[in-house]
Amino acid sequence: MFCYQCQETAGCKGCSVRGVCGKTPEVAALQDLLIYVTKGCAALTTALRSEGKEVSYEVNHRITLNLFTTITNANFDGAQITKRIADTLVCKEELLQQLEDKRELPEAALWTAEPSAYMEKAKSVGVLATQDEDIRSLRELITYGLKGLSAYSKHANVLLADDAELDAFLQRALAATLDDTLSVNDLVALALETGKYGVKGMALLDGANTQAYGNPEITKVNIGVGKRPGILVSGHDLRDLEMLLEQTKDSGVDVYTHSEMLPAHYYPAFKKYKHFVGNYGNAWWKQTEEFASFHGPILMTTNCIVPPKDSYKDRLFTTGASGYPGCKHIEGEIGQEKDFSQIIALAKTCRPPEEIEQGQIIGGFAHAQVFALADQIVEAVKSGAIKKFVVMAGCDGRAKSRSYYADFAKALPQDTVILTAGCAKYKYNKLNLGSIGDIPRVLDAGQCNDSYSLAVIAMKLQEIFGLEDINELPIVYNISWYEQKAVIVLLALLALGVKNIHLGPTLPAFLSPNVTKVLVDNFGIASIGSVEEDMKIFFGE
Ligand code: FSO
Ligand code: SF4
Incomplete structure (x- = not known):
């Protein structure tokens, strides 16, 4: 097996014996094959669309659910994954029959076999099947972003919200990761386009959630x-x-x-x-x-x-x-x-839960709630009561080095406000960091997909303060990542033009040195240092 899709990958290089997450080599192989046949399926739907044919919601949903199934820590059940492969092969066969011009199809679109042959095939279709390390890095960056996008699409889909254009892009981009004619530059552009659709996907989910359940409130x-x-x-x-x-x-x-x-x-x-x-x-x-x-x-x-x-x-x-x-x-x-x-x-039949803590935590600062407080927030920025916002969205994880985020939150100057989303918040949402006037110093917008709210808030502040560039705002970004939903959030922020994001606790192992250089040179992406060093970088203190 070889998997390096998450932050906890072995030795910051790749899991090759067994996943740090607990994934067995057998399940890793089946996931590789599921990705392969799903890419083949996406190549077929993309070809069908170019012939002007419609692709059903069922097929779109199959592709997103397949990708979601392979996200870190989602599915460890080999039998379920085997069934998804078999069902996808049937789906591919049906799509193939509808296609008139079959000449340009990749092997993944045509391949089919009985379950007994899955393991053998899986050996040749994993991450390492791409020889060039930069092409591999970009293909995986795009694929992981699309996995995150699929998760968000699926959550919107269950609320009966669909966006056919989003699905068409997702499948076109997925199919493009099979295309040997694409250059590094083509794939960099596609990664950024994936980020653009990441914004669209999070907006779709935000609309579906708020329509179904109302706007989050304090x-x-x-x-x-x-x-x-x-x-x-x-x-x-x-x-x-x-x-x-x-x-x-x-x-x-x-x-x-x-x-x-x-x-x-x-x-x-x-x-x-x-x-x-x-x-x-x-x-x-x-x-x-x-x-x-x-x-x-x-x-x-x-x-x-x-x-x-x-x-x-x-x-x-x-x-x-x-x-x-x-x-x-x-x-x-x-x-x-x-x-x-x-x-x-x-x-x-069960006993009540054992109490492990007492008290309350506060949240609900998604875009509508923050807009309702906009006057107070703008006033606090103008008066200097709030000097900076620090976006600390993303994920939490097991690594000891993540104590950095609790220490960083504690060390922040009192005139800063943390904007958060995702499970990263658990490193500091019980620290009682106080408030500035009536504004708590930790504003939790919600789940990782609600990072969308943080982007909407930033764009609103940009408009209120009449700034040309989103990077002129008093907002710094210190984001922690773990799995592939954080990848789509990162690509979305890049697509929105956000620069100088610090990403930790380690940079993704799937970024090759050259691809890292592209991100550093064009977007100012940086890793984290010590809390003291980073305080100086962010606040000059
Ligand atoms: Fe966390 Fe897990 Fe939400 Fe992730 S619970 S790590 S980025 O799934 O999706 O933030
Ligand atoms: Fe390793 Fe992460 Fe892949 Fe699990 S998901 S096998 S921990 S890289």
Whole structure:
């Protein structure tokens, strides 16, 4: 196996024996093959579109779900992935029959086999199949960005929001990673175009979320526990949460969020559920302890799954793109009502969660809420009460070096405000960093996809202050990344013209020295240093 798609990749180079995430070589091989056949499928849909033919939503959704399935920590279930490969081969066959001109197709579009041949084929279609390290780096950068974009598209799709142009781009770009005629410059341009569509994808999801559930608003979220048994919901899928909240109403069971599901509390539509009592625990990587002490069933709606301990494995359920062998998977296609009754029945037999902390955290500062506070914020900037905003969006992770982010937050000058989104916030959202007037010093917009809100806020401030360039704003970017959704967020920020982003705790292993140089020279991308060094760089102190 060879995988270097996430920040925790072995030795900052690549996982080649077994994933640091727990992915086995067999599952890694199946994921490589799923990506390969999905690229073939995308080549077919792209060719069909160029013949003026329509591609169905079902095919679009298949491609995005396949990509989402291979995101770090989403799906460890070889049987599920094997089935997705087989189903995609059938889909490819149907598309091939509709295509008139089959001459220019890549091998991936034509390849088919029985499941017994999958492993052998997988050996030749992984990341290392591309010999040139710069081409490989850019192909993977684009593919990982598209994986992140697929996750966001899928969340919009389950709320019945689709954008055919977005899907057409996603498939064209995916197919382009098979094209040996494209140069480094072509692929750099395609990576930036991927970022442009990243903005579009996040906007689609933002529109779908806010239309379905209202605009996030300032909310205090309880981090303690109640006395009744609970169900813990993790991941990012708000539609799954909505269905579960409806089905648990009046059941005597409470519902809690974990990790990236925390921002669900900020949406008005979920506030009507009295049994939606709070957030339990922290970012994804702490789940092995927190799921054990929760005592009740856990529903993983997306990544990030850590291979479960036996003590709670029978309480862990997956749905959507997520999967883990031996854990029950709740089925349900887009538009279907999922049946969570077995989770609810199990919850009723469980002890209430063990309290691990008490208090409240505050969030809900997505674009509409921040716009409502715009006068106060602009006044604070003009008076000098707020000198700088620091975007610290992204992901949290296990690496010890990530304590940098807590230390950095603590060391920030008192006249700075952190703008955050994603699970990165857990490094500092319980530190009580205070407020400037009525404005908390940590403004949490929501999930990682709500980084879109941070971009919208920046563009609004640019307009209010009448600035030519987004980089003239008093905003600095110190972003932490872990998996492929952070890649699309990064590409989106680059496409919006944001410069001098610091990225940590390490730069992606999939960026070759030459590709890194392109990003440094053109965008001022930098890695992090020590807190002291970075304070000087950002604030000259
Ligand atoms: Fe975190 Fe995991 Fe949201 Fe990621 S829970 S790491 S970038 O899935 O998607 O922020
Ligand atoms: Fe390694 Fe990350 Fe790939 Fe898992 S997802 S195998 S940890 S690079």
